Amino acid sequence: MKLDSKVPSGPLEQKWQKHQFEMKLVNPANKRKYSAIVVGTGLAGASAAASLAELGYEVKAFCFQDSSRRAHSISAQGGINAAKNYQNDGDSVYRLFYDTIKGGDFRSREANTYRLAEVSNNIIDQCAAQGVPFAREYGGTLANRSFGGAQVSRTFYARGQTGQQLLLGAYSALMRQVGLGKVKMYPRTEMQDVVLIDGHAKGIVVRDMVTGEISSHAADAVVLATGGYGRVFYLSTMGLGCNVTAAYRAYKKGALFANPCFTQIHPTCIPHTGDYQCKLTLMSESLRNDGRIWVPGAKDEQRAPGQIPENERDYYLERKYPSFGNLAPRDISSRSAKEACDDGRGIGPSRYGVYLDFSDAINRLGKDVIKERYGNLFEMYELINDENPYEVPMRIYPASHYTMGGLWVDYNLMSNIPGLHVIGEANFSDHGANRLGASALMQGLADGYFVLPYTIGDYFVREGAKNISTDRPEFREAEEAVTMRIKKLLDVGGKQTPDSFHKRLGQIMWEKAGMARNEKGLKEALQEIPALREEFWNDVNVLGSADEMNMNVERAARVADFLEFAEIFCLDALDREESCGAHFREEYQTEEGEAVRNDKKYAYVAAWEHKGVGQKPELHKEDLQFESVQLATRSYK
Amino acid sequence: MNFKLHVWRQKNAAAKGRMEQYEARDINGDMSFLEMLDVVNEDLVEKGIDPIHFDHDCREGICGACSLVINGLPHGGMTGTTCEVRMRLFKDGSTIYIEPFRAKAFPVIKDLTVDRTSIDRVMQAGGFVSTHTGAATDANAILIPKDKAEEAMDAAACIGCGACVAACKNASGMLFVAAKVSQLALLPQGQAERERRVNKMVAQMDIEGFGNCTNYFECEAVCPKDISVKFIAKMNREYMRALVK
Ligand SMILES: Cc1cc2nc3c(=O)[nH]c(=O)nc-3n(C[C@H](O)[C@H](O)[C@H](O)COP(=O)(O)OP(=O)(O)OC[C@H]3O[C@@H](n4cnc5c(N)ncnc54)[C@H](O)[C@@H]3O)c2cc1C
Ligand code: FES
Numbered sequence: 001m002k003l004d005s006k007v008p009s010g011p012l013e014q015k016w017q018k019h020q021f022e023m024k025l026v027n028p029a030n031k032r033k034y035s036a037i038v039v040g041t042g043l044a045g046a047s048a049a050a051s052l053a054e055l056g057y058e059v060k061a062f063c064f065q066d067s068s069r070r071a072h073s074i075s076a077q078g079g080i081n082a083a084k085n086y087q088n089d090g091d092s093v094y095r096l097f098y099d100t101i102k103g104g105d106f107r108s109r110e111a112n113t114y115r116l117a118e119v120s121n122n123i124i125d126q127c128a129a130q131g132v133p134f135a136r137e138y139g140g141t142l143a144n145r146s147f148g149g150a151q152v153s154r155t156f157y158a159r160g161q162t163g164q165q166l167l168l169g170a171y172s173a174l175m176r177q178v179g180l181g182k183v184k185m186y187p188r189t190e191m192q193d194v195v196l197i198d199g200h201a202k203g204i205v206v207r208d209m210v211t212g213e214i215s216s217h218a219a220d221a222v223v224l225a226t227g228g229y230g231r232v233f234y235l236s237t238m239g240l241g242c243n244v245t246a247a248y249r250a251y252k253k254g255a256l257f258a259n260p261c262f263t264q265i266h267p268t269c270i271p272h273t274g275d276y277q278c279k280l281t282l283m284s285e286s287l288r289n290d291g292r293i294w295v296p297g298a299k300d301e302q303r304a305p306g307q308i309p310e311n312e313r314d315y316y317l318e319r320k321y322p323s324f325g326n327l328a329p330r331d332i333s334s335r336s337a338k339e340a341c342d343d344g345r346g347i348g349p350s351r352y353g354v355y356l357d358f359s360d361a362i363n364r365l366g367k368d369v370i371k372e373r374y375g376n377l378f379e380m381y382e383l384i385n386d387e388n389p390y391e392v393p394m395r396i397y398p399a400s401h402y403t404m405g406g407l408w409v410d411y412n413l414m415s416n417i418p419g420l421h422v423i424g425e426a427n428f429s430d431h432g433a434n435r436l437g438a439s440a441l442m443q444g445l446a447d448g449y450f451v452l453p454y455t456i457g458d459y460f461v462r463e464g465a466k467n468i469s470t471d472r473p474e475f476r477e478a479e480e481a482v483t484m485r486i487k488k489l490l491d492v493g494g495k496q497t498p499d500s501f502h503k504r505l506g507q508i509m510w511e512k513a514g515m516a517r518n519e520k521g522l523k524e525a526l527q528e529i530p531a532l533r534e535e536f537w538n539d540v541n542v543l544g545s546a547d548e549m550n551m552n553v554e555r556a557a558r559v560a561d562f563l564e565f566a567e568i569f570c571l572d573a574l575d576r577e578e579s580c581g582a583h584f585r586e587e588y589q590t591e592e593g594e595a596v597r598n599d600k601k602y603a604y605v606a607a608w609e610h611k612g613v614g615q616k617p618e619l620h621k622e623d624l625q626f627e628s629v630q631l632a633t634r635s636y637k
Numbered sequence: 638m639n640f641k642l643h644v645w646r647q648k649n650a651a652a653k654g655r656m657e658q659y660e661a662r663d664i665n666g667d668m669s670f671l672e673m674l675d676v677v678n679e680d681l682v683e684k685g686i687d688p689i690h691f692d693h694d695c696r697e698g699i700c701g702a703c704s705l706v707i708n709g710l711p712h713g714g715m716t717g718t719t720c721e722v723r724m725r726l727f728k729d730g731s732t733i734y735i736e737p738f739r740a741k742a743f744p745v746i747k748d749l750t751v752d753r754t755s756i757d758r759v760m761q762a763g764g765f766v767s768t769h770t771g772a773a774t775d776a777n778a779i780l781i782p783k784d785k786a787e788e789a790m791d792a793a794a795c796i797g798c799g800a801c802v803a804a805c806k807n808a809s810g811m812l813f814v815a816a817k818v819s820q821l822a823l824l825p826q827g828q829a830e831r832e833r834r835v836n837k838m839v840a841q842m843d844i845e846g847f848g849n850c851t852n853y854f855e856c857e858a859v860c861p862k863d864i865s866v867k868f869i870a871k872m873n874r875e876y877m878r879a880l881v882k
Contacts, residue, residue, distance in 0.1 A: 051770040066692055066750075067757050069797055070700040086777060122773070129773035131766045131826040133790040140780030158790060164699055165793060172765035179761035187754065210746055239694040274665055276672050279696045380697075383721060386667065449770045497682045499675075544687055548649060549747040551690055552682065 003256075003607060003622040006410040007111040012628045016115045019411070020454055024461035031056030033465040035219040036456065037204055038062070039191045039246055041174065042071035043167055043441060044424025045225030047448030050173035053182035055453055057460075060217055061174065062186045062206060064241055064554075069171045072227055072239040073444065076163025077284045079147050079155035080441040082120040087144050091152040093117045098629060099150060100439060103329060104404070104432020105581035105597060106631050107259070109605070109624060111411060112429045119450040120442050124156055126449055130169040134158050148285055148437020149327040149636075155438045160284060160376050166441055170448070190554065191246045192482040194222060194253050194420060195474050201250075201420035202468050205478045207486075209554065212547040214479050214486075216470040220463065221419045221456055224250060225448065228403035228425040230263060232562050232569060233514065234506020236400035237269055237282040243558040244565045247407050247426050251565075255415040256607035256620060258408035258428035260565070261573035264435055264582050265515050266401035267333035270384055271353040278499075280399040281384060283356075284377055285437050288326045290361035290370065291394070293317050293333070295354050299344035305355055305393050316340055320592075324636040331434050331582040332636060334398035338515045339593065341397075348395045357393035398515060402440060404431040404582070405572075408607040408622070412455035413447060416607075419463070421456060423447035428605065433581025486546045489556045494539030498556040501536045505529070505559070505566055513570050518586040522574040526567065530614060533563040568608050568617055575619060578602045599631050638664045638724060641732040642677065644689055647745050650752075654745065656734075659689075666725030670713070671696060671703060673724050674735075691749040696720045698861060701796035704803070705749055706736040711800035711859045718798060718861040738803035741846040742810065753799050755845040756813065762841035763834040764817045766826050779825050792820040794862045801856030801864075807848030812856040814838050815872035816864050822875050832879035839876060 008019040026034065035058040038049040046068060049061040063071060083096040097117035101108055124142070128134060134156050135143040147155035158165035177183040188209040195203040195216065203218035229244035230236040251257045268287060269280045294315045296308055316336055318325040328336075337354045340346060347353050362370050367390060371378070378389045385395070406428040407415050413429070414421050424444040431439065508528050512521035536559070544550045579588040579595035580602070588596040605622040640661040647654030661677050668676070671693055678688035692702040698721040707713035713722050727733060737745050742755040781789075793816070801812035818835050821827030827834070850869060857866045 047770075054769040065694055065700070065702060066753060067797070069757070069760075070694055070702050072695070072700075074700045075695045075697060084776075122771070124776045125773035126768075126770060128776035128779060129766065129768045129826060131789075131821050131824050133786050133793050133820065133824070134776070135790075136781050136783045136786040138783050140782050141777045158793075161699065161794065164796070165790075168793065172760065173770075175757060175760040176765040176767060178757075185757070187757075239700065240696060241694050273667065276665065276668055276676055278672065278675060281697050380721075383717065383723060384667070386723075386725065453770065495683075497679055499679065541682060543682055543685065549690060549750065551688060 001416070001609065001620050003408070003416070003620055004410060005109060005622060006412055007109065008411070012111065012114050015111050016118055023454060023458035026457045026460055028056065030465070032058060034058070034460045035060070036221045036223060037217055037219040038223045038225060039204065040071065040225035040227060040424070040426070041068035041171070042073035042225060042227055042424060043170055043444035044448045045223070046071070046167065046170035046174045047445050048223055048225060048423055048452050049183055050170060050177050051449050051453040052456065053177035059177070059183040060186065060219065061183055062189045062191060064188065064190045064209065066187055068174060068185060068187060069168060071167060072242050073167045073441070074164045075239065076441055077160045077282065078286055079145065079157035079162045079438045080123070080166060081154050081438040082124045082156060082442065083117055083154060084121055084124060086142060087153045089152045091154050095152065096120060096154065100430070100436060101432065101629055102632065102634060103436040104434050105634055106432065106599070106603065106626070107262070107580055107624065108430055108432030110626055110628060115451065116430045116443055116446050119446045122450055123442060123445045127166055127169050130172060132158060132165045132169040145286070149324060149329050150436070163441060166445065170445070191226070193249045193478045195478045196253060196417065197468060197472065197474050200418045200463070202466065203470065203475060205475070205482050207482070210549050212550065214483050216475040216479060218468040218470045218475070220460055220466055221421060223421045223423060223452065224407065224426050225424045226426045228406070229565065230400045230403050232505070232566055233400040233509050234502050235272060235277065235280050235510070237266060237280055238401070240279060243561065245558050245561045248561045248565050250407060250415070250417070250420060252610050253417065254610065255417050255420060256408040256609055257405070257568060258605050258607045259405040259572065260569040260608070261513065261576060261583055262404035262433050262581065263400060264330060264402040264404060265334045265398045267330055267337060267398050268356065268396045269399035270381070271348055271350060271395050271397035273349060281380070282401065283381060283394065283396060287356060287374060287377060290373065291326065291356040291358050292360055293326050293354055293356055295340045295345040295347060301345070301347070305347070305357070314340070314345070321636045328636050329434065330437070331584070335515055335584055337398055353395040353397045355393035356396045358389060359393070362390065402435055404428065404433060404435055408605065412458065413452050414455070414459065419459065421452060423452050433583055483546070486553055486557065489540065489542045489553060489560065490546060492537060492540050492542060494541050496539050497541055498552065498559045501532065501540060502559045502562065504532055505562060508532070509566055509569070513573050516584045516586050517573050519574065522570050525570045526574070529563065529566045529570065536560065536563055564613055571617065572606055572608065575606060576602055597633070638666060638729040640664060640727065640730070643732065643734045645736045646689070646748055649747055650744055664724050666723065668724045669696065669720055670705070670707065670722040670724065671720045689749060690747045693720060699796060701798035704738045704751065704798055704800070706738060706803060708734050711738060711803040712861055714859055721861070738799055740799070740802045740808035742802065742808065743799060755847070756797050756799060758845060759810065759814060759838055759841045760817070763830070763837035766821060767830060781824060785823055789820045789823040792816045792823070792864065792868050795864050796862055798861065800859045800861060802847065804855040804859040805848065806853055806855070807851060809850045810842050810847035811850035811869050811872070812860065812864055812866065814842055815868040818872045818875055819868040822871070831875065832882050835872065835875045835879050
């Protein structure tokens, strides 16, 4: 299979404009003849569904929550980037592009990343027009902050609830279209499979999560906006419903899965303390602007933090990366925390934690300033940990947070299956091996508002409206397969709960494919995962029946997919014999422990093709062409 | 810690529900209320009993999915949402009553899970600014004083959980609707549709079976995001304004 990225020719700055001009337009009178299915109503899906409906297409949108307003995007705290240069601090589209591609350690597609930076400004305009209450200056202009280690202030925010406000903006646009009858919304409906007709994605099979009914929907194109797979680690900062099912089922139908091993581990989360925990709460990265990170200098330190004198502390980020210090990128900060803890210098009950200390900032700025900046976060921390961070340093540890990998898409955001488009966190395209803070919201909305609505039209015109009926045998077959699979889960009649398998899978993944990976560990994981999968299918206990609201069935079905998906994740990590971005292979590091990238051999997107469960998928490579940027070594020293 | 739980169980919308008793054993004070229920559920499944169904997703107080009435109060009447409530706030050995959010506009689907799509339909009626993608001017072309933006944000912080409705004797949706109406009425972007919006949202609220507001203000007391009842007063003014226009 030849992977064609369909990146337009011409200078980087002109590619998107040129492409927009060259794409075919749908005649306004014909728009209502075309229909699209949008699965997922997070930032990417809600913005896409609303925009497509505004253009005149018939849209059906689906989500598994009880309302489209509750998608995981709602929990994003920090902010959204744009190259507005409102602060006059030297920002530009090119700089945002360059920071993003460098931050991704040169493993993303140049043209996509450039386009992302290019449309970033439209996003802020669009959201402001919807009434998103962004933070403002006294003069009434928009406020910005510097975020995630960027050296310019380009992050827009709405208190610590940016994701919520952006999502509610997109949701309101979506609700407007639902009210106008242009979008039909299906909440509490989970996609179970994609249906292909003559090789094109023309529909989906879904399960009604209230009645258990399995049914089909047909359309001229299918858009997956189903989010990331960070819960393959079980513990993560993501919503508990986040899963890989939609993307994985598409993969089983032939869509390529790209760079599955590129997953981001966020450095500032509340540490894991007990087996009962099912999620780890993120403490916003903005805390690193004023908090200092340290561990005791000595191993197995027993004293309370206040009792450890300054000269017996190791402010390891400041020591190792003097110019970026506590603001070093996420992957680097996370790995350094792990190193310190592996070295026996971790803190807290599990010894897997580091201090994030505000005492210097409080002395310098006063408690009130700190309270104004982070009051909410401090309260949240105290609620969870029963410790007052104004007095005792916070305890933090990295946790799974975001997935750069996802279904392979071309420049038009279409997968290798014609008609199947993938947007937002579910695709792989813009962040390479590591994502910068405040760039996921930007990408979700760029895809949904400003890219997909154009590119899908081109596909429509090329293919023509098909008006496909769900009576076709392809739908019957897919429905039957879905029904059988659920029946199979219910019939196992074993002893262990789906969650207990998920936890065990998470442990394997965290230990062997988490922040640092090596050949030996990955090979072990590749033995353990199939064994766990087999145990699952012999001993999982899925109670109840298929034709009712049944959380056992929902969870078991998702865990079953994770148990297969985890294998390609590890294979990908094993194949990539280099360290880049968030993918750190211990064999490939300098003496000081810095990542060693191998551009000669691995400047490609690894796109995996399904060959059957338990069979090795086939690797297809999309070579990354860099026309504008020079591949440099990322250095934050 | 150990607790006795009395939990509302209802097989589906049509079935009759009843309270059932369960034990929650070896609960750690740092657990959230939902983590406690997870532990109980794992136990139930092992015994072959259908686990207790409830809505949840983010588990950090922002998605608005979790929706339990704990000891008679939505979200237990504590700071934050059900998922933010910690077990250390309960007395060891105590009995805890857990029920769904109850309101005519929120029919029970199963156990503690209710149907809140009525909230979406009220939003569909007018909870938006009618602008389409691509039509926006530069964001800084609309100047909004900091205090106005902050006040709009206070209203916009609503997570749409429906606790206000569940707490109200009349099952009124006023606080929720008032928050949206006020957010957009405070901002220049919302002016063009100001009257139309409030009229339509209030009308839809009635159609959905939400009750009237008779100023008990239980809503504000349980709101996990501290949305102020001053927005209800503001919405009333908006409504009157729209009537005379
Ligand atoms: C705690 C936290 C904080 C963050 N903070 C920031 C930040 O400050 N800035 C930033 O840029 N990024 C941030 N991120 C990342 C960002 O929030 C996400 O990457 C982004 O919101 C993903 O949006 P999405 O639309 O792609 O997917 P999601 O918002 O995850 O939406 C997925 C949608 O798909 C639906 N779905 C999934 N599977 C199915 C199925 N099988 N059937 C039907 N529907 C399905 C869901 O119901 C949902 O509607 C943060 C992430 C976390 C976890
Ligand atoms: S689960 Fe999201 S607010 Fe409680």
